[in-house]
Amino acid sequence: MPVIATRGLTKRFGKTVAVDDLSLEVEVGQVFGFLGPNGSGKTTTIAMLLGLIRPSAGELSMFGLTGRRGLHAARQRIGATLDIPSFYPFLGGHDNLRIVANLRGVEGPAIERALRNVGLFERRRDRFGAYSLGMKQRLAIAAALLGDPELVVLDEPMNGLDPEGMQEVRDLLASLAAGGKTIFLSSHLLHEVERSCTHAAIVRHGRIVRQAAMDDLLASGVAVRIVAGDPEALRAAALEYPDSESAEVRGDGVIVRLRSDDPGALNRYLAGRGIYVSVLTPHRSTLEEAFIGLTRSAEEVGDGQAGDAAGEEAP
Amino acid sequence: MRLGTLVRNEAIKVRHDRAFWIALVGLAGLIAIAVGGTAHVLARNPNAQPLSLPMGWPRIVAGASAVLVLFISVTVILSVTNEFRWGTLRQHFVAGLSRDEFYVAKTLVLLATVLLFFVTAVVVGGAFALPYTSIGSATLVRWNDARLMAGSLLDLTGYAGLAFLIGVALRRSGVAIGVFFLYLLLEQIVGDGLSKLDSILHVVPRYLPSAVFGALHRPARYYPTLAHASPSGPPSAAAVLPTGTVVALAFAWLAAFLVAAYLILRRRDL
Numbered sequence: 001m002p003v004i005a006t007r008g009l010t011k012r013f014g015k016t017v018a019v020d021d022l023s024l025e026v027e028v029g030q031v032f033g034f035l036g037p038n039g040s041g042k043t044t045t046i047a048m049l050l051g052l053i054r055p056s057a058g059e060l061s062m063f064g065l066t067g068r069r070g071l072h073a074a075r076q077r078i079g080a081t082l083d084i085p086s087f088y089p090f091l092g093g094h095d096n097l098r099i100v101a102n103l104r105g106v107e108g109p110a111i112e113r114a115l116r117n118v119g120l121f122e123r124r125r126d127r128f129g130a131y132s133l134g135m136k137q138r139l140a141i142a143a144a145l146l147g148d149p150e151l152v153v154l155d156e157p158m159n160g161l162d163p164e165g166m167q168e169v170r171d172l173l174a175s176l177a178a179g180g181k182t183i184f185l186s187s188h189l190l191h192e193v194e195r196s197c198t199h200a201a202i203v204r205h206g207r208i209v210r211q212a213a214m215d216d217l218l219a220s221g222v223a224v225r226i227v228a229g230d231p232e233a234l235r236a237a238a239l240e241y242p243d244s245e246s247a248e249v250r251g252d253g254v255i256v257r258l259r260s261d262d263p264g265a266l267n268r269y270l271a272g273r274g275i276y277v278s279v280l281t282p283h284r285s286t287l288e289e290a291f292i293g294l295t296r297s298a299e300e301v302g303d304g305q306a307g308d309a310a311g312e313e314a315p
Numbered sequence: 316m317r318l319g320t321l322v323r324n325e326a327i328k329v330r331h332d333r334a335f336w337i338a339l340v341g342l343a344g345l346i347a348i349a350v351g352g353t354a355h356v357l358a359r360n361p362n363a364q365p366l367s368l369p370m371g372w373p374r375i376v377a378g379a380s381a382v383l384v385l386f387i388s389v390t391v392i393l394s395v396t397n398e399f400r401w402g403t404l405r406q407h408f409v410a411g412l413s414r415d416e417f418y419v420a421k422t423l424v425l426l427a428t429v430l431l432f433f434v435t436a437v438v439v440g441g442a443f444a445l446p447y448t449s450i451g452s453a454t455l456v457r458w459n460d461a462r463l464m465a466g467s468l469l470d471l472t473g474y475a476g477l478a479f480l481i482g483v484a485l486r487r488s489g490v491a492i493g494v495f496f497l498y499l500l501l502e503q504i505v506g507d508g509l510s511k512l513d514s515i516l517h518v519v520p521r522y523l524p525s526a527v528f529g530a531l532h533r534p535a536r537y538y539p540t541l542a543h544a545s546p547s548g549p550p551s552a553a554a555v556l557p558t559g560t561v562v563a564l565a566f567a568w569l570a571a572f573l574v575a576a577y578l579i580l581r582r583r584d585l
Binding site: 047050051052053054072075076078080082084085086087088089090091095098099100102103104140143146 | 320323324327328331332333334401402403405406407408409410411412413584585
């Protein structure tokens with residue numbers, strides 16, 4: 001049974017469609033990245049998952065539970081951070097967590113543990129309003145982890161964190177995943193998602209462009225690195241190859257993304273033009289490359305058709 | 316419904332909410348200045364009765380009413396709108412607080428605010444009348460005084476209910492406070508206009524919320540001998556209605572405000 005399952009989830013604000021026919025499934029133990037540019041509908045989707053806003057259409061189940069009562073019960077098993085850390089500015093971190101702990105039925109020692117885990121124990125008496133954005137984000141993560149939830153939903157948790165803080169969150173995600181927790185992580189920081197997630201969905205204009213395991217996502221299309229003399233000339237030649245999708249100079253070589261899965265044909269094509277390749281190796285895409293490729297092809301195909309493609313690819 | 320949890324959480328907030336305590340101290344200060352000033356002036360006037368208890372209660376309670384409406388309604392609006400402004404309702408909803416629980420918690424805050432502010436006004440006001448009171452000669456609170464206080468409490472709770480509804484509906488403190496006082500002004504203007512008509516519409520103003528609530532703290536309603544005294548402005552349109560009717564109408568308006576606030580909270584996205 002999936003931890004999160006949506007079918008045709010849609011949210012309209014007047015004439016604006018923020019989330020459009022979104023279907024996704026997150027299984028137990030996955031670290032699921034929910035990727036998309038700002039304004040793509042990530043936060044609206046999370047708000048619907050958490051019951052903060054009601055869908056205009058579609059179905060939603062959490063832990064197999066549906067309906068108002070079912071989803072309210074399911075939320076007791078979820079810890080979440082929102083897009084903006086939201087606490088009382090006149091209360092200290094400790095008192096803010098006490099309120100959350102009371103709602104979750106958690107005892108005092110857990111609050112101190114949570115504060116220590118996110119490095120805020122020494123500043124627990126300081127007013128939340130005086131915290132830096134990074135400290136606010138860490139307090140939100142501490143609140144999300146109170147009560148040992150089965151599912152952790154994190155909306156842009158890296159926002160405002162310095163590199164050290166980001167590393168801490170990365171380590172935290174790793175330890176949560178190692179503990180068997182399911183994590184749903186929304187972010188526009190692609191390299192962070194690539195490093196932390198086992199699965200991901202790419203969302204654009206409220207629609208899922210692709211949902212897959214991270215390895216499958218990174219293996220999208222065939223890309224090769226070729227080296228042969230002047231990289232600029234090589235790039236120009238590669239771009240003229242009919243099956244090349246893109247070609248980009250990287251160091252002394254060129255990364256060529258192919259529509260077909262036959263790199264040998266590219267080699268023959270280049271040889272036919274008098275370019276003899278000295279190196280031809282498979283290139284593993286970064287998530288950023290996959291993301292740009294997928295969203296660009298969705299853009300080219302057009303919104304309507306992109307949505308259909310998403311429907312086919314989403315499990 | 317976890318009443319104990321809701322009360323504990325609201326207590327944590329109120330205890331550290333400086334704005335709440337500043338409002339309470341400000342109210343006490345204003346009452347002290349107003350009642351203390353009156354007591355001083357009366358004491359220096361050989362032709363006037365000094366402000367003593369229990370005779371002074373009508374003047375103290377009715378006189379405090381307008382300032383209490385101001386402080387209570389603003390405090391209630393802020394207690395609701397700040398939860399939207401700071402996003403804490405969303406945060407706590409995610410942590411397991413239901414919409415129903417939020418509603419109950421804020422209704423409890425409303426009642427506690429009305430009671431605490433009213434008691435503060437009565438205690439501070441009464442304290443300034445004590446030096447002129449011969450303790451032991453008579454009871455400090457007569458039956459009519461108790462009825463006036465109960466009427467004033469209902470009056471204030473009604474205004475707090477209206478403030479609560481506006482706060483839940485508008486979610487922004489500045490706008491909500493503005494709309495609350497604009498409504499009171501408009502009701503007064505519309506009521507005055509309607510009461511001058513010859514048609515059946517001239518009876519409508521006496522059933523409007525502010526007229527009904529305002530009629531509850533008029534000393535003349537509880538002290539027939541003080542019918543001529545009206546220390547807090549002109550009589551409301553509902554002054555002509557029997558007390559039982561006014562009380563029933565006040566409860567009806569209060570219930571309407573609370574039910575409307577509940578429905579808005581249940582139906583709208585957070």
